[in-house]
Amino acid sequence: MVLNTLNYHHLLYFWAVAMEGSLRKASEVLHVSQPSISAQLKKLEESLGAPLFTRTTRSLVLTETGQTVLEYAEEIFSLGRELLTTVGQQPGQRALRLRVGVADSVPKIVVRQHLTPVFELGRAVRVICREGSLAELITQLAAHKLDVVLADEPSASVLRVRTFNKCLSASTIVLCAAPFLAKRLVKDFPDSLNGEPAILPITGMALRHQLEQWFDSHRLRPRIVAEVDDMALLTDLGTQGRGFVPVYSSVLEEIARTSRLQAIGAAKGLQMEIFAITVQQRIQHAGAVAMMVKSPEVAGAHFLSANS
Numbered sequence: 001m002v003l004n005t006l007n008y009h010h011l012l013y014f015w016a017v018a019m020e021g022s023l024r025k026a027s028e029v030l031h032v033s034q035p036s037i038s039a040q041l042k043k044l045e046e047s048l049g050a051p052l053f054t055r056t057t058r059s060l061v062l063t064e065t066g067q068t069v070l071e072y073a074e075e076i077f078s079l080g081r082e083l084l085t086t087v088g089q090q091p092g093q094r095a096l097r098l099r100v101g102v103a104d105s106v107p108k109i110v111v112r113q114h115l116t117p118v119f120e121l122g123r124a125v126r127v128i129c130r131e132g133s134l135a136e137l138i139t140q141l142a143a144h145k146l147d148v149v150l151a152d153e154p155s156a157s158v159l160r161v162r163t164f165n166k167c168l169s170a171s172t173i174v175l176c177a178a179p180f181l182a183k184r185l186v187k188d189f190p191d192s193l194n195g196e197p198a199i200l201p202i203t204g205m206a207l208r209h210q211l212e213q214w215f216d217s218h219r220l221r222p223r224i225v226a227e228v229d230d231m232a233l234l235t236d237l238g239t240q241g242r243g244f245v246p247v248y249s250s251v252l253e254e255i256a257r258t259s260r261l262q263a264i265g266a267a268k269g270l271q272m273e274i275f276a277i278t279v280q281q282r283i284q285h286a287g288a289v290a291m292m293v294k295s296p297e298v299a300g301a302h303f304l305s306a307n308s
Helices: 008-020 023-030 034-048 064-087 108-119 134-142 179-185 206-217 231-239 249-259 286-294
Strands: 053-055 060-062 096-103 125-132 148-151 163-177 197-201 223-228 245-248 262-278 303-306
Touching: 008 023, 008 034, 008 060, 008 064, 023 034, 060 064, 096 108, 096 134, 096 286, 108 125, 108 163, 108 249, 108 262, 108 286, 125 134, 134 148, 134 262, 163 179, 163 206, 163 249, 163 286, 179 262, 197 206, 197 231, 197 245, 206 262, 223 231, 231 245, 231 249, 245 249, 245 262, 249 262, 262 286
Parallel strands: 096 125, 096 148, 197 223
Antiparallel strands: 053 060, 148 262, 163 245, 163 262, 163 303
């Protein structure tokens, strides 16, 4: 059997050039001549069958393939450093490595709440969080680059990946605003929202969909002044008085304390859930198990499967 092999010295030279931005700077860091580095880069490109840099008169620019190779190189060398550290430790000191994907629509305070049990396992841990769209994260999960994904909606079968979804927690949604705006809107809520400035998640997010249904059911037409895909930015804009914003009830107390937002009223009947998504029905990773077992209780918490 013939296996394709990767020359890690060539990869190291490539990584140094990509990080430093030029052959000259990379040669100074590696203490290797520029012609030698250039020759090694050429061999790496030949072995991969694609150019890694676009060469201009002043700099080297990564190609699309080069960017992909750089991402893998960074992970490879990071794992190498971690390996050296781990081998030098006693077995009981070795950190539990948990790779968590976080959908960008999930409030960061909620993420922290669900990660807390991992940090309280009573052993060394190393949690690696990556944020992105649910589709991107499920792709990484399927490629075993992530151990678990946190999202505000279950993984759908349209993503063509078999996954298992467990509801970790559920929150009602409370509409909040800066004090001066909240004082006006709290009267005659929810009718008071008609025509008032609103800062909402972007179209396509689960929370946005539910809010639109709730607005329609109450015949409300708020004036949307901003749509964002980052809940931290949404909260910050609300704090600045730009409009009212939706807040998860599970983090309402902390949000009110740190941002000075005040509650206007609850969107009754509207509930948002946080899901832990894995590719295994039976979870074996100790960190993921801690998240599942010790997360805030939800009535009827259960596993759902999304089949390709």
